[in-house]
Amino acid sequence: MDVDRYEVAVLGLGGVGAAAFQSLACRGVNVVGIDRFDSIHEHGSSHGQSRIFRIAYFEHPDYVPLAVFSQERWQGLEERSSKRIFIETGGVWVGPESGCHVRESRLAADHHGLDYELLDPDESMRRWPALRVPRQQICFHEPDAGIICPEHAIEAFLAEGCAEGGRIMRGNSIERIELEEDGVVVQLGNQWIRARRIVMALGSWTKAHLDALDLRPRLNIDLEPQRQLLGWTRPRQPELLGEERFPVWLFADNEDSIQYGFPICHDLPGPGGVKVARHCPGEVCDPDAIRRTVDETDERFVLEGLQERIPAAFGPLHSLKTCLYTMSTDGHFILDHHPADDRIVIAGGFSGHGFKFCPALGEALADLVLEGGSGLPVDFLGLGRFNTER
Ligand SMILES: Cc1cc2nc3c(=O)[nH]c(=O)nc-3n(C[C@H](O)[C@H](O)[C@H](O)COP(=O)(O)OP(=O)(O)OC[C@H]3O[C@@H](n4cnc5c(N)ncnc54)[C@H](O)[C@@H]3O)c2cc1C
Structure with missing residues (x-):
């Protein structure tokens, strides 16, 4: 079988996946980002012109350092872009x-x-x-x-990731994910790619793809x-x-x-x-x-x-x-390795408030998938807070 090989595949290029793709590419990682739609689209969670950015977080004070980190990154992305991203x-x-x-x-x-x-x-x-x-x-x-423009932000993340050597495959629907000894194989129609590790940032489709993985113990989370x-x-x-x-x-x-x-x-x-x-x-x-x-x-x-x-x-x-x-069941994000296979990093359950944190999430996902842990304080978003086995 003829397959393209990568260090990391980011599955899903909404706000979260696009940010992870950019972070990985900027670290010089051989990364591919995959999405089923050809361009920025209105089928998922990352469209609609604007998102609120705020820091004094009423959902939980542990999000504050992630918002502060993201604020600086949004300002940088806005300065480097010709389009409006952060107002x-x-x-x-x-x-x-x-x-x-x-x-x-x-x-x-x-x-x-x-x-x-x-x-x-x-x-x-x-x-x-x-x-x-x-x-x-x-x-x-x-x-x-302030305000973040999700369409412009995703465009900028992807452009920066590609400029650093990342590859994007759009218009490719992920049909199967198989875990083999020497890597993860992702089937896209009649095409296959192989990566050492994957980030699953599939928005509302995350649970269906997690449920389809042939892994034991199975992961019991509601999204x-x-x-x-x-x-x-x-x-x-x-x-x-x-x-x-x-x-x-x-x-x-x-x-x-x-x-x-x-x-x-x-x-x-x-x-x-x-x-x-x-x-x-x-x-x-x-x-x-x-x-x-x-x-x-x-x-x-x-x-x-x-x-x-x-x-x-x-x-x-x-x-x-x-x-x-x-x-998610508690309204908080899920950012963690799959408990049955640490080559898979899960980014899901953004519960209607995730976009503002994309820069921090992208950075933390790159840390988790490459190094196993992150210097950013994301432990409170781990799966340990749920009873996940079934
Ligand atoms: C109405 C609304 C208002 C919001 N307001 C705010 C706000 O003010 N502030 C804030 O911070 N957050 C807000 N949010 C939340 C924020 O927008 C989301 O948390 C964030 O966009 C989630 O991004 P995502 O990348 O996880 O998901 P998505 O953007 O849905 O990305 C998932 C991607 O996976 C791809 N995909 C799925 N299945 C496959 C497959 N089989 N093969 C290939 N690709 C696939 C999809 O095409 C999609 O592009 C709001 C959300 C909504 C809906």
């Missing part, structure tokens, strides 16, 4: 002072000595006249927050694909909402749901206007059969509350798209 706008997180989003952001910021301000409704609305902060709520202002929505309004008062004067924002609906959105940015791909969405549990789906058509219920769901919170941003939706979350 520093600051961010405002609105909710009850005792609610988890404000409370835990504050705890993470205090723990790591990060800059922030707590603003009452009057001061918040004085600074950002488009905001309407309810009387009994408070605004956590994070000056280092649940969920349908999510992204909408763009034609705002009533766009002059109040430009990136130079308005931050990224989120309003807590309750402890499990957030409405969030972005200022109007120029030179990003995709629809114009104000992007708005909700971070909350979505409809469980098969990633190959996700309901892509959208209806009035979806529109109402995305817009609900916007008129009261940011009336200037309210207006009819002129674009509404779907996207996939891949939820």
Whole structure:
């Protein structure tokens, strides 16, 4: 059998795989990155113009060092690219002072000595006249927050990886992964490649590929694909909402749901206007059969509350798209070796909040696959926290 040989194969070139590909290629590793789609696409989790970047992490303070590491890398990538990747706008997180989003952001910021301000409704609305902060709520202002453009970021990661000698194979669907004594063989249609080690960064398809591996003990983890929505309004008062004067924002609906959105940015791909969405549990789906058509219920769901919170941003939706979350059972990422074969490194379960960390994840994945461990503090994302054998 005629096969191409590599040191490492990165399976999946969404945000996470693309970042790992870049890190590996920049270390001089003979790496190939593989994706089933020809170009940057809208089938997975890494599309839709913008992602929130924030550091004072309410999900868990252990993410803070990874965000700090990523911030510097995003700034570097932005400087080297001719396209917009990282836009520093600051961010405002609105909710009850005792609610988890404000409370835990504050705890993470205090723990790591990060800059922030707590603003009452009057001061918040004085600074950002488009905001309407309810009387009994408070605004956590994070000056280092901002926006990342996922399409431009992936393009830049891949371009830098290729410039360092990495190879990309796009339009190639991975059909089988076989573990042999002297390497891992990956079947792509009637083509095969062989690598000493692999990084599996297959987004919502990760679990299906893990389940298909002929390994004992089998890995018992749940990674649940969920349908999510992204909408763009034609705002009533766009002059109040430009990136130079308005931050990224989120309003807590309750402890499990957030409405969030972005200022109007120029030179990003995709629809114009104000992007708005909700971070909350979505409809469980098969990633190959996700309901892509959208209806009035979806529109109402995305817009609900916007008129009261940011009336200037309210207006009819002129674009509404779907996207996939891949939820782990505890909402935290999984970054670890396969317990039955350490030639496989798993990157999955990014649970709707992974993009901002791509530079740190790429670096840690390169460490794990080459050296067995990472200097970055990623142990809390290991499989040890689950009972994974079955
Ligand atoms: C609506 C929405 C909003 C979000 N907002 C934020 C945010 O504000 N901030 C933030 O930090 N994060 C956010 N996230 C999360 C973040 O975007 C994801 O965590 C991240 O994009 C996950 O990237 P990934 O590389 O794991 O997955 P993906 O981007 O899905 O990449 C997986 C890749 O694997 C490929 N693949 C799958 N099967 C095969 C196969 N058989 N053969 C070859 N290739 C295959 C796919 O084609 C795909 O390109 C959001 C996500 C969504 C959906």
